[in-house]
Amino acid sequence: MKGTWELINANEAAAHAARLARVKVIPIYPITPQTMIVEVIEEFIVKGMMNAEYMRVESEHSAMAAAIGASSAGVRTFTATASQGLLYMHEVLHWAAGSRLPIGMAVVNRAVGPPWNIHADHQDAISQRDTGWMEFFVSSSQEALDSILIMYKVAENSKVLLPFMVCMDAFILSHTHMPVNIPDQEDVDSFLPEYRPPHWSLDPDNPVDMGNLTMPEEEYMEMRWSIERGMKNAREVFRETSDEFYRIFGRRYGMVHSYKVEDAEHIIVTSGTLASEAEVAVDNMRRNGRKVGLLKISLFRPFPQEETRTILSKARTLTVIDRSYSFGYGGPLAMEIRSVLYDLDERPKLVSYVAGLGGRDVTYKDIEKMVLHSEKEKGKRMVTYWYGLKERIRSSGFEEVI
Amino acid sequence: MPLTVKDLMKMEGAYLPGSAACPGCGLSLSFRIASRVLGKNTVYVVPACCFSVVQSPMPLTSIKAPLLNIAFAAAAAAASGIKRAYETLNKDINVVVWAGDGGTADIGLQALSGAAERNENIIYVCYDNEAYMNTGIQRSGATPRGAWTRTTLKGKEEPKKNVPMIVAAHKAPYVATASVGYPFDLIRKFEKALSIKGFRYIHLLSPCPPGWGIDSSTTVEIAKLATDTYFFPLYEVENGKLRITVKPPKRRPLKDYLSVQGRFRHLSDEEIERMEKEAINWWNHLLEMEKMESIL
Amino acid sequence: MGLSEELVLPISRPSKGASGRTGVWRVFKPVIDLQKCVKCWQCWLLCPEETILADDVPKVDYDYCKGCGVCAKVCPTKAITMVEERE
Known part of the structure; x- marks a missing residue:
């Protein structure tokens, strides 16, 4: 295999991806646990390893607005954020997608306040579900690096022309070192050529007005x-x-990633690093004779409906684990999966769980417990179980708390 | 040689007739003139404001220039991003924000301050009609004391936020106030802004006939009165050096300016006197600052 | 790469009269008395609408002139009068 091996975390991997993608404008604003990404990029620039305009803006709202400006002028643009920063961007996320700008962003998934909590949680990215951004959730540093390169190419395709975020769990990924193959620049260049806007840009020789007023009949x-x-x-x-x-790099990524699903009677569905932990649970339970498999949802938007349905339709029971919550309904991923299965004549039993909010640890043992719980659960209940709450709440007899 | 009317007639502007501007609009007038000076090699960024509507509805636009509309709070940041991108492409294109006073003094102030502090190489123009006119005349930070709006029915109690001085405090290389009441002063300031690198800010007084309760024919006349009464002094700050660019030979009483506008009609003589004192104070303050080597 | 029909962009192209023939908004129309005109071009400079045409002599573009009256007000020789429109 080509490239060079380094022991880096996902933050550093994302910075390498921005460097290799030859991103031209990078508006930045610090927020834990993303800050390392933009610090490493600054280092790349200072060391002459990267040639980009580095904009130290005064807020995430401005970071995204500057990214919109830069992309409108016709260059590849990157930024990174997390949690409150992503929420603060919300308005301009819609603007970026509506303007059809293929901006790239690393989102280090972190809990939202109050109270302040800097640890892993998907609420930030899930809350941006309907902004028109593609969302890709990763579970390793290598995947963080590779998926940013892949998603730029997808985003800039003239049939797509939408922004994307690559989502990676706070600390569990952002600060955990793993061996990563860093591709060679020439290979990346051949995979991802310079961005030339095929649809529109701000050009005095061909003036267009982006986003002026429109009427319902227009x-x-x-x-x-x-x-x-x-x-x-x-x-x-x-x-x-x-x-x-x-073909170029020898690593394959799908919109979903399945693990031992071929003969699985029971499939765990989750995303992010919970999926890596779930692989351990799958192996463990298989050793005890249970036919368990895993489906990791990598691409959350657009949602891989066909792939999901095909794989899940063969199972008897599904354990869907969310690391975020839609208040007043349930686990967001479980909602999607239920909807995907609705058209099937025979649907597997689906049991929904929310776990690991605010970075609470979820081990393979916890996942095994959820699997066993869903085996016993009758199903056909539109509930999401809260897994791992404190004993004083668990012992008080609330429904849907386990 | 300063530009003459004849020169301007030969220059191409970016404003096309048949826009959605109200008759006598100070924004369309100032944009019409300034876009000639700024030239064809210019990109505009517009946050939510009257100009969002003045451009006309899709699929057409009355602005013959590349223009990015952007969310209310974000104009200075978006413009910064555009300019930086052009720098990577070695394209020398002017990037100009054209924003209302709400998008400048209120919701956009953070992004404006950020861009000024970073000394982004852009021109930021605030056309100040002294209220949220696009939404139907509500008070903004730039509304002057005493003015009626639909959210200050008894007149605004607080003074106008002094945005040009806020920007000057960032040590921006060029800050100026301008007005359609003194078009050649305005023209010269845009020329000057073009000749300077870094963050440039021009604060334009932009009379609004429906919002101010004035006849549409009086836009230019009233803008001139604002300066002649010291209510809106015209000055510039170049690298800290302040210069008053229009010194009316004799100050007109403030009442001449206020009494012709519906928005000030309710004011008592005492209130007018108080506002006049404030205006004279600020004028004297400007005179003092003019004597300094640098105000910063 | 060709762009498909399915790419519908929120962009507009410059055009005169993008908000229609705004001349129909007019209540009073400016009429220029060329006898009095000294060709100082103040009317051209201060027209908010770009509807004074810079010909040999100033002419009003009645298709788009909204009749605001600024030109009449700023004319130093009072060569422009505002005349009520009649159907």
Whole structure:
């Protein structure tokens, strides 16, 4: 295999990805636990390893606005954030997607306040679900690096033209060192050529007005439909791009990642680092004769409906574990999976869990407990179980607390 | 040689007739003139404001220049990003924010301050019609004391936020106030801004006939009165050096300016006297600052 | 790469009259008395609408002039009068 091996965390991996993608403008604003990404990028620039405009802006809202500006001027743009920073960007995330700008962003998934909590939780990214951003959740440093390169190529494809975020769990990934193969620049250059906007840019020789007022009888609704077409196309473009990445770099990524699902009667569905932990649980339970498998949802938007349905339809029971929550309903991932399975004549039993909020540790043993619990659960109940709450709450007899 | 009307007539502007601006709009007038000076090699960034509507509805636009509309709070940041991108492409293109007073003095102040502090190489123009006019006349930080708006029915109690001085405090290389009441002063300031590198800020007084309760024909006349009464002095700060650029030979009483505007009609003589004192104080303060080598 | 029909972008192209023939907004129309005009071009400079045409002599673009009256107000020789529109 080509490239060089380094022992780095996902933050450093994301910085390497920005460097290798030859990103031209990087507006930055510090927030734990993302800050290391933008610090490493500054170091790359100072050391002459990278040639980019580095903008030390005064807020995340401005970071995304500056990214929108830079991308509108026609260059590849990158930023990184987490938690409150991502929430603060929310308004301009819509603006980026609506303007069809293929901006790239690393999101280090962290809990949202109050209270202040800097640890792993998907609430930040899940809350951006409907902004028109593609969201790719990773579970290793290598995947963080590779998926940023892949997603740039997907985002910039003329059939897609949408921004993306690569989501990685706070600390568990962002600060944990793992061996990572860092691709050679020339290979990345051949995979990901310079960005040239195929659709529009701010150019005095061809003046256009982006985003002026529109009326109901004009094409607002068509523009929203067009974003959905971009999302729809992104699935196919992702498959092609992932294949191309595999041919050059020898590593393959899917919109979902399945593990021992072929004969699985029971499938765990989750995302991020919970999926890595779940692989351990799968191996353990298989040693005890249980036919358990895992489906990791990598691409949350656009949601890989076909892939998910095909794999899950064969199982008898599903344990869906969310690291975020939609208040007043349940686990967001479980909602998606239920919806994907609805059209099947025979649906597996689905049991939904929320676990690990605010960085609470979830081990393979916890995951095994959830699997055993869902085996006993009757199913057909629209509930999400809260797993791992404090004993004083568990012992008080509340429903849906285990 | 300063630009003459004849020169301007030969220059191409970015404003096309048949826009959605109200008759007598100070924004369209100032943009029409300034866009000639700024030239064809210019990109505009516009946050939510009257200009979002003045551009006309899709699929057409009355602005013959590349223009990025952006969220209310974000204009200075978006413009910074555009300029940095052009720098990586070695393209020398002017990037100009054209924002209302709400998007400048209120919701956009943070991004404006950030861009000024970073000394981004952009021109930021605030066309100040002294209230949220696009939403139907609500008070902003730039609304002057005493002015009626739909959210200050008894007149605004607080004084106007002094944004040009806030920007000057960032040590921006060029800060100026300007007005359509003194068009050649305005033209010269845009020329000057173009000749300077770094963050440049121009605060334009922009009369609004419906919002101010004035006849649409009086836009220029009233803008001139604002300066002649010391209510809106015209000055510039270049690298800390302040210069008053228009010194009316004789100050006109403030009442001449206020009494012709519906928004000030309710003011008592005492209130007018208080506002006049404030205006004269600020004028004297400017005169003092003018004597200094640097105000910063 | 060709762009597909399905890419619907929120962008607009510059055009005169993008908000229609705004001349129909007019209540009073400016009429220029060329006998009095000294060609100082103040009307051209201070027209908020770009509807004074810079020909040999100033002419009003009645298709788009909104009739604000600024030109009449700023004319130093009072060569422009505002005349009520009649159907």
